[in-house]
Amino acid sequence: MKLTKIENRAFNCVSLRKLEFIQNDFRFHDYDRFDAKSIFRFLPNLTTLDMTRNYLPKDENILLKMLSPLNNLQKLTLQKTSLSTLPDNFFKDKPFLHTLSLQGNSISRWNSTLFHNVTSLKIFNVNGNSINLINETSFPESMLASLEKLDLSLNPFWCICNHKWFVDYLRTSELSSKLVNWPGYYQCSFPEKLKRVKLVDYMPTEETCSDSDPTNIIIGSVLFGAFLIILIVGVFLKCQNNIRNAVYLYHLHRRRQRRSVRSDLPGTYEFDVYVVYCADDRKWVHEVLLKRLEDEGLKVCIHYRDFELGEGIVDNIERFMNKSWKIVVIMSNNFAKSEWCQWEVNLVQERRRRRGKNAMVLIMLKQINSKHMTSALRTLLYTTPYLSQTKGLGKKLFWTAVISGVKKSYNDPPVAVSYIA
Template identity: 45%
Template structure:
């Protein structure tokens, strides 16, 4: 008995030692994970560095109260730990001493973020204390830096830093010379700044450049005066969410090693011939969320090296032949293996062979993604030509079925994943899919279709029962989301019943079909023979009246027009001041355009360059269905904004107060309130923007207001 107790005592002791590595765990406000070798400390009351277990190699100090960082300040972790990663975020740091990092001999990654009061020059001097043979990754985000000293990284010229991230600051320029001291820099991330001007000199070894969400209007210059590349090693370029309006065949010269390019969320109206042809090694191209795109020229995708193309959420009309050339659009990139065209307008059922003409050159395609593209029918002879096709996604379209499945799908043993979720498929029978497809598939998604629970569905029910409900499963196929998303839609008395619970048998269906067919046929004939003549006789006066009313309606329509024509180019024109530009561009416009599929007019993006501003305002305001006024104290002080308010009032007098929507971004003080603003606010309710609980209500009210009709305006004679 004593030996058993002794054994369990030793076992428990060993477990405790293993869990704590022989040391006490972190004390509040710190939290440690021994297996991950990490520690995190967060408390505004913490004004010193606590001692941490010796196993800690990665430490995060977030939301503390560290005023001055020095060598002695870090003594508790430099004397007992081998720190390789340190994160200092939002710690109210004011300055850093020159020797602050002298004892971090193993430090590889340092992050100093959201330290808005930090003196940048003290940080620059503190670089002297880095162990330059170890440090290779720096992150400085959200510090509200607008400009960097020219010699910012001079003290790191002997370092091996490969990655530098300075996202979410307020940097205005990219001056490559500042980073030229970092002779091994491979990745430079400057996303979410306000960069407009770019000089790439000094970045000769750079491989990845991230400029997402800046203020870039033109593609940067990649070639120097001698025709050589500023960035000859660049492989990844990200320019999403800028204000670029044009690309052409010279836009990407001198980038012959570029492999990945992303230009999503920009304002191109057309993709021109040979835009990407200089990118001889381009492997992956992202052109998504470009909602203003109207034309694709014949050789726009002249990129033989291209393997992946993501052309999503552009709302481009491939169903209109004058917008592109179906025969040539993909003929110059025959090596594509992945194509995603989600949320565009592909040819309808009557033009399904146009889809075949577009995609037939892509014989090496392995993954084809076409959700939400308004497809109604599948083209004959397209998929059999794609010998390597593994994944086909047709989710969220209007496909209701097809005939001759052998010619639609062919003998495709390569196809492993087929997604037909949320279409209009009612019936699945023995001929819906070729046997070769069902035997080779690993994943099939038919969920959320409009299944008809009649005896015609009996084959599908038996196939499901045999393959997914019986204990002896015959293949490795997975029927996605079965059974919860496979429900009856027809007939009405079975609507909502899971297909799993609909269990017809051949015997009951045979008997039911025999009598039902006879009864329905006889009833239909009798009704037609009796009801139609009777209705015509009894309702002849009403018929004549209806014909008279229809003629009158047509005449009135040809001689009158409504004053509230919906033929506008934009859903809304936004009136705002320069101080509120960031909220308008980054929050309001992105929300309405990306999530609500609206077209918004803002002067920063739409106005004609060189034209008088008064003419621009009048021209573009007339193209917009409604006007959104974003108000604040800065707005009230702007003379231009007050002039635009007068234009809003004039528009309201013509079309009613429903033409304008008022947003109070920041409450206007009484001493800033003008007579015109007061009149506008007294006559029209306004929306108050707020974060948190009321934000969802704000967006709901705004979207409904933009979509709400003006009402019933008067009728004017032509």
């Protein structure tokens, strides 16, 4: 049976010297299951702790808080505990720690100061981790001299020039005699041509590791390529609205068959444009959108100005929407929250079913939050591409797209536009 919760005083035994809390798969990153500060607080004389096959916290501070009361610890086993790094203060207040086993984790590196002033450690096991390189900053030379056993086997070592120091040190010192499983389980994993070559057989020279070393060129090329990708992605994210506008206009000009609104406009239409919007967005509609459209010679239906007095609002909306050739929908959070606007969206959807989706232009005045998004709006947005505008050239592209969307024939592709002030 595996534990799922540890009470604060579960390990309340000042005389306890050895604790094996193994193979529980206990998730110490779920802080509701235990208290990091008190879990080992009442074990001041503990000398041996084995926590194999549990999930230690990813937060380094929590791990340090758990182990900090164990000042007399001599042997610590944290095998297969999902560790990916070692905190800088890991050895603080551990003056008697003799054996540390971290086998089967995902540790790839540690800070160069980690082992400074560590004099008690004699056995260190990091077998089967993710260590690629060992260099002169990995371990102090004094520590390497005092260690009795060091297990670095079954790590995916890179046989590149950055590893030259380590392989040279193995040949000129007695360290290889302290390495567990040396040399059979110390093999290259990179580059491909040296894969499974033993470290003992990897012999880089000053000549092969000169500035013209192809490995350095490859690494430099990869880093430069990564930089270019990041730069391109950054530019795209910053300019994606303008790019979207430009792509839309390109396709619009390729497909447009006629420029004039009147060429497609049956005589029964009294208005070129009917605008659907909510009262909270009226300032932008009345002062900005209306002026732009009418400056293009378009006849625009706005409810506050054109609806017939004495008629019901529902009748007015249906009548004047049917009198208009195109419908422009101004969307925002306020629009999404308005029941009247949602009812008008249903009419817009019906208009599209009868006359095609090119009978409308969608303008996203302000991005709609997911909590305000309705199924009708979501359907409308998913089935209609939209463009965006920022500043400068983007502003010109935005209005070009709006006017082109209103004037295009029903055979042209649909358009939705995002307006960003």
